[in-house]
Amino acid sequence: MNVHKTTPDYIIEVSWEVCNKVGGIYTVLSTRAKTILTKTDAQLMFIGPDLWKETANPLFKEDKRLMAGWRKKATEEGLNIRIGRWMIPGEPVAVLVDFTPYYNIKNDIYAEAWNLFKVDSLHAYGDYDEASMFSYAAAKVAESYYRNEIVKKAKTSQADNNCQLSIVNCQLPKVIYQAHEWMTGLGALFLKHWIPSIATIFTTHATSIGRSIAGNMKPLYDYMEGYNGDQMADELNMQSKHSIEKQTAHRVDCFTTVSEITDRECAQLLEKKADVITVNGFEDDFVPKGAAFTAKRKEARKVMLNVASKLLGQEFADDTIIVSTGGRYEFRNKGIDILLESLNRLAHEPSLDRDVLAFINVPAWVKGPRMDLVERLQIREESNCQLSIANCQLENPVITHELYNMDDDKALSMMRAIGLNNAPESRVKVIFVPCYLNGDDGIFNLPYYDLLPGDDLAVYPSYYEPWGYTPLESVAFHVPTITTDLAGFGLWANSLKGEYSQLEDGVKVIHRTDSNWDEAANEIKNSILAFTKMDAKMVTQLRRRAADISKKALWDKFVKYYLEAYEVALSK
Numbered sequence: 001m002n003v004h005k006t007t008p009d010y011i012i013e014v015s016w017e018v019c020n021k022v023g024g025i026y027t028v029l030s031t032r033a034k035t036i037l038t039k040t041d042a043q044l045m046f047i048g049p050d051l052w053k054e055t056a057n058p059l060f061k062e063d064k065r066l067m068a069g070w071r072k073k074a075t076e077e078g079l080n081i082r083i084g085r086w087m088i089p090g091e092p093v094a095v096l097v098d099f100t101p102y103y104n105i106k107n108d109i110y111a112e113a114w115n116l117f118k119v120d121s122l123h124a125y126g127d128y129d130e131a132s133m134f135s136y137a138a139a140k141v142a143e144s145y146y147r148n149e150i151v152k153k154a155k156t157s158q159a160d161n162n163c164q165l166s167i168v169n170c171q172l173p174k175v176i177y178q179a180h181e182w183m184t185g186l187g188a189l190f191l192k193h194w195i196p197s198i199a200t201i202f203t204t205h206a207t208s209i210g211r212s213i214a215g216n217m218k219p220l221y222d223y224m225e226g227y228n229g230d231q232m233a234d235e236l237n238m239q240s241k242h243s244i245e246k247q248t249a250h251r252v253d254c255f256t257t258v259s260e261i262t263d264r265e266c267a268q269l270l271e272k273k274a275d276v277i278t279v280n281g282f283e284d285d286f287v288p289k290g291a292a293f294t295a296k297r298k299e300a301r302k303v304m305l306n307v308a309s310k311l312l313g314q315e316f317a318d319d320t321i322i323v324s325t326g327g328r329y330e331f332r333n334k335g336i337d338i339l340l341e342s343l344n345r346l347a348h349e350p351s352l353d354r355d356v357l358a359f360i361n362v363p364a365w366v367k368g369p370r371m372d373l374v375e376r377l378q379i380r381e382e383s384n385c386q387l388s389i390a391n392c393q394l395e396n397p398v399i400t401h402e403l404y405n406m407d408d409d410k411a412l413s414m415m416r417a418i419g420l421n422n423a424p425e426s427r428v429k430v431i432f433v434p435c436y437l438n439g440d441d442g443i444f445n446l447p448y449y450d451l452l453p454g455d456d457l458a459v460y461p462s463y464y465e466p467w468g469y470t471p472l473e474s475v476a477f478h479v480p481t482i483t484t485d486l487a488g489f490g491l492w493a494n495s496l497k498g499e500y501s502q503l504e505d506g507v508k509v510i511h512r513t514d515s516n517w518d519e520a521a522n523e524i525k526n527s528i529l530a531f532t533k534m535d536a537k538m539v540t541q542l543r544r545r546a547a548d549i550s551k552k553a554l555w556d557k558f559v560k561y562y563l564e565a566y567e568v569a570l571s572k
Helices: 024-039 068-076 100-117 128-157 182-194 208-215 229-235 239-251 260-270 290-312 336-347 371-377 410-418 448-454 469-476 488-497 517-532 536-551 555-571
Strands: 010-014 043-049 060-062 081-086 093-097 175-180 199-204 254-257 321-326 356-361 366-369 401-403 428-433 457-459 481-484 507-510
Touching: 010 128, 010 182, 024 043, 024 175, 024 469, 024 555, 043 128, 068 081, 068 128, 093 128, 100 128, 100 182, 128 175, 128 182, 128 239, 175 182, 175 555, 182 199, 182 239, 199 239, 199 260, 199 555, 208 229, 208 239, 208 260, 229 239, 229 260, 239 254, 239 260, 254 260, 254 555, 260 488, 290 321, 290 356, 290 371, 290 428, 290 448, 321 448, 321 517, 336 356, 336 410, 336 428, 336 517, 366 371, 410 428, 448 469, 457 469, 457 517, 469 481, 469 488, 469 536, 481 488, 481 517, 488 507, 507 517
Parallel strands: 010 043, 010 175, 043 093, 175 199, 199 254, 321 356, 321 457, 356 428, 457 481, 481 507
Antiparallel strands: 060 081, 081 093, 366 401
16 A cells, blocks of 8 residues: 555544553553654644542643633533643643443444444443443544534634635644554544544554453464454453454554564454554653662662561571562463462572562452551561561461452462462562552552562563563663563564574563473573572673663654554545
């Protein structure tokens, strides 16, 4: 296709994560916004769900003076919105919409979606209704903004150039509507139907059916070419989410995804290859520099070692190797299972001669901080702590917070099953941190980005990882990182070298398949073991190389893919 060069005048981005920090897409959008503002002349606006309502949202600052005329018109049209600034670099305009009124006409919306787009909502459950009502509401907001703000301004500015009152006689601005993930697909479909002149982009960061196949312990990659997305959606009760995702991918002006491995998934399961692969970048302006970074690292290690000491009833040497992993609690998909197995094998490695302290930072069904640990952290010495280490160790010394489902949590169950119980004599200790590290968790009381510099090594051995923001964040904080070639980030790291990236490069990429569990577990174990044997000079080199890799993934390097997507969409 011969795509002519063109750029948008307006960009509207829609996501559940706008002003709502719940996942990796939040990081994608929030770190990219400033670059979009500087690399284009477009007016940028984000639309997100108004989940906080009357409660103060620390990520959003309402400004009732902003677009006051349109706000009044939108209110008259029945839209309940708040307009303000998303408090991220660049402070872009954000509109938060209350989508709950649309529940009253939910069935009518679903019926129309079937008649117009063949979107199947009959099998909806879980978060389907919530996402769909937000998606529809976001499209209504975009429609109102277009008709009452964008077109109105265009008419006014062109009044001296024979622009008539009719919209069709105006030189219309070029408008992009980019919808992220299946949760916003329904709105993109409706908006394209209502206003075809708006160029629509749909970005899947992970296909819903691919994630479900992987999460249900089915071999996704060895049998990829044999899977039919519609058939698997029926089998896994994913018909409605899959239907939205598939129909949106086929009907928008430009379909994008975040990596080559996910594009393969889209081609097979959605029967639609991406028009553009929009690789996820990163902005490192919040990574401390120089002395500030050194101070952050020192403080983070102090906090983590102190928590471990109080939980386990023993002191840890300054040269203790701190290893971490994190992300969504997808036990298999994120590789938590294989990491625990690798750590267990490491614990039985005779040549290991340094303490390894591993933190599993994965939010679970958390009840709250352990009060016995809180109390111990609040005093310098335990009056009842005897000389024996065993008498100092707290009960169940593998977790920092209480869970509602302590008995059947997957990570805890596996740790019990394989004997990974933090025995005092073991060189390898594993601590499950099942909460969001937002600075007030009751135990660490430092945000994730303040703890990350304290890590010596990060391990993200994912089975299903369309891109992988957590390893990119880790290398940005100078932490050598282990990942896999089933992660988009891992494949990208390999592409930098032209072959498999090794630990000495700053990023180690493990080969994973559906059938090499044992080999991959051993390679992870051996990689961690090799790191423990490195001297300080070598570790310093690895930390520098890790940071250098992150510089190659800054948004000013990757924004070109979004600009290409804009061109493709506007050319339709």
